[in-house]
Amino acid sequence: MSATPVQRWTAPTAPGALQVSAAARLSASVRPAACGFAQACATPRSGRQGTTAGHQGTAVPLMRSNVNTDDIVPARFLKSIRRTGFAQHLFANWRYLGDGRTPNPEFPLNQPRFEGARILVAGENFGCGSSREHAPWSLREYGFRCIVAPGFADIFHNNCFNSSILPVRLEASEVDAIFGALTSGAAPRLHIDLPTQSVTTEDGQVFHFDVDPFKKNSVMEGLDNIGWTLSHRDQILAYEQRRKQEAHWLFI
Structure with missing residues (x-):
């Protein structure tokens, strides 16, 4: 039996969640004394986040353009500069109903068909708005390792690489074809191969993308x-x- 096609989901124009002020900025009044690199190396920070040559698995379609970083993780949750603790707040204004706790059954991430998705397919200008790093942090902690879209905001695009998330730019027509494949009733899976810079759908469509060689190597390492x-x-x-x-x- 084939799966029931997924209806196109549109975000509400006025989210029920209450908008409050962003988290207070860290004080910059105390600066560490200058030191050499050898001393800096003593800081417990490896900068290594797991190697990858690509991703194969469930992909979830978010068929909406101009998704900004406050849509990805609302400002009221920015209470930490650690990279963890944000997965539960990912797309909070859309993912939950007005009480902020009950899953919205119409939102794609809450549908059983897309459970365990590691690849997000979105519309044009994904990640626009403020430059908060919490946006890619929340996406990665939730489990996403790749985002496919016709375009990304520049700062968000760079922040993805620093969080070991691969942002894949494709033509709008190619992303539309992927949307169609993911909502057609077939298994919503994609195979993204970084060495060959290709995206393959379950029905055999293949699309190629460009990536900066330095950033490609950084993600693979x-x-x-x-x-x-x-x-x-x-x-x-x-x-x-x-x-x-x-x-x-x-x-x-």
């Missing part, structure tokens, strides 16, 4: 900016040792 820097640790330490001999007064 599971490195964010800090991880990439630490991968050059030996060269940086050697440079510091040399500079200590050349200009020792800089290290007093």
Whole structure:
């Protein structure tokens, strides 16, 4: 028996959830003293988030353009700078009914057909609005490892790579074809192969995407900016040792 086709979901124009002020900013009044790279390396932060060469699994369609970062994780939940604790708040204004707890049965993430989705397929200009890193953090913690869309906001696009989420840009017509495949009644699965830079649907359609070579390697190695820097640790330490001999007064 084939699965029942999924109806196109449209976000409500006026979410019932109460909008409150964003979390207070961290105080910048105290700055650490300058130190060398060797001291910085002592900070317990690896910058490595798990390697990947692609993703194959359930994909969920969010057929809506201009999804902003406050739609992804509302400002009232931004009470921490840690990367965890945001999955339950992902798409909170749409995912839950007015009481903020009861799942909205019409929202795609709540439908059994898309349970365990690791790939999100969205409309144009995904991730627009404020530059909050909490948006990709919440997506990754929920389980998403790839987002397919015709376009992304620039800052959100870069933040995805720093969170080991692969943002895949395809033509609007190609994303529409994927939407059709995911809602046709067949299994809602996609295969995204990063080495060949291709997206394959269950019915055999293949689409190719471009990705910056440096960012491609970073995702495959599971490195964010800090991880990439630490991968050059030996060269940086050697440079510091040399500079200590050349200009020792800089290290007093």
